[in-house]
Amino acid sequence: MALSLAQPEISEAAEVMRTTGWADYALIDSGGGRKLERYGRYEVVRPEPQCLWTPRLPPERWTAADAVFDPSDEEDAGRWRFKGAIPPETWPLGWGPIKFHGRFTAFRHLAFFPEQAANWAWLQTQVQAAAQAGGDPPRVLNLFGYTGVASLVMAAAGAAVTHVDASKKAVAWARQNAELSGLNDRPVRWITEDARKYVQREVRRGSTYEGIILDPPKYGRGPDGQVWRLFEDLPELAGLCARLLSENAKFLVLNAYAERISGAALAGLLAEKLDGRGGRIEWGELALTEERGDRAIGMSFFARWSSEGRFA
Ligand SMILES: C[S@@+](CC[C@H](N)C(=O)[O-])C[C@H]1O[C@@H](n2cnc3c(N)ncnc32)[C@H](O)[C@@H]1O
Missing domain, CATH: 2.60.40.1180 (Golgi alpha-mannosidase II)
Structure with a gap:
């Protein structure tokens, strides 16, 4: 009976986390x-x-x-x-106190993903709650962190952040965003490395984190040419991330943009890897909503575990 209580509870219905826009x-x-x-x-x-x-x-x-x-x-x-x-x-943009550069990239986006604002708000709340509990700043890991907006949101909320991305250029842009945000003095480690290799090493070292977010692409490459394929490699990486969670860990967020993935599938994977940890798993999609309308565009899928309680 005790064992079944420790299984994370998965929410029954999908949640749509809508971003309706902000000043920028x-x-x-x-x-x-x-x-x-x-x-x-x-x-x-x-x-x-x-x-x-x-x-x-x-x-x-x-x-x-x-x-x-x-x-x-x-x-x-x-x-x-x-x-x-x-x-x-570049031109300056902001989300609350966090500042970052907009850029017209060759990959059709503007050097950040606006629908992620829903994740930023959730992460901010989680980190603030963990930081207010006192003691050392909560340690959080952002894998595939790109230009670092999530890392900066968590740093500003009081976390000690480890930001990992395979691209030297992306990490350089993330550091520029930290400077623009006036967060250079915060405890952020900027690491250019293959996400899987980094996590494997952290597991060997016995490192732990209070929170982890990962937003892996469908296909990517590490700095030494290591190939990343979402469907083949995510199960192992999610399992390794689960091992990196400290006893007092607060959250683990998985996000993915691939067409054939779903929030329900990500929730199933998280539930398997976090068996024995209790807490709850919410899942669904991130959507952008038109500023003057009711229409929304689904952009990515997520599942997130939080240690806080079970559903009412
Ligand atoms: C979808 S973007 C992540 C978006 C980011 N979470 C955000 O909200 O801005 C994918 C990122 O993964 C990185 N990447 C691709 N393959 C990687 C690997 N094997 N290890 C680490 N990072 C990788 C890319 O350089 C890119 O910055």
Whole structure:
């Protein structure tokens, strides 16, 4: 009986974590396979095949956008077309106290993922609660951390952060974001390494963390060419992450963008790896909601374990 009490409880229904925008981001309109968004001072049009409906704003509103991403045949690749002068390489954006650079990347995104704001808010609450409990700052690990917004949100909330990404360039951009946010003095370790290799080493060392977030791509490469494949490699990595959780661990968040994954599947994986830890697992999708409407676009899937209690 004691054993069954220690199994995490999985929520019955999917949760949609909606991001409705903030001062520096909005989903202005969508439809016709595209979305019109605002990133600070720039309005941007990007392909979004799932927007099967018709835009609500008139065509001239869309053609006035500052930048349009024209996709090529290759996945996520393509090029930006600018309406007026070529914009600067970076421009400042913020989410609450966290500042970061927007960039027109060659992979159709703007150097951060706005729908992740729902995760940032949840992580912020978790870390603040753990930090307020007193003692040393909670240690958190952000794997596949890219430009570091989640790392900075957690650092500002009082965590000692380890940020890992395979790309030297991404880690350099993350450090620039830390500087822009005025968080250089916070305990953040910036590590350029293969996520799996790093985690394997941490398990051997007996390191532990109070919180872990991982947002692995479908396919990626470590700095020494190590191949990462979501469907083949996630089960082992999730198991290793579970071993890195301290006795007082508060959370483990899994996020994924792959088409054939689901929140329910991520929850099943977490439940298996966290058997014996109690707590609860919520799962679902992250969505962007139009600023003036009820329409939402599902962007990624998540499952998250928290040590706090079972469902009522
Ligand atoms: C989907 S992005 C993560 C987005 C990030 N969580 C965020 O919200 O900004 C994927 C990241 O994984 C990194 N990556 C790919 N393969 C990797 C590997 N084997 N080890 C570590 N990082 C890897 C890429 O460099 C990229 O920054």
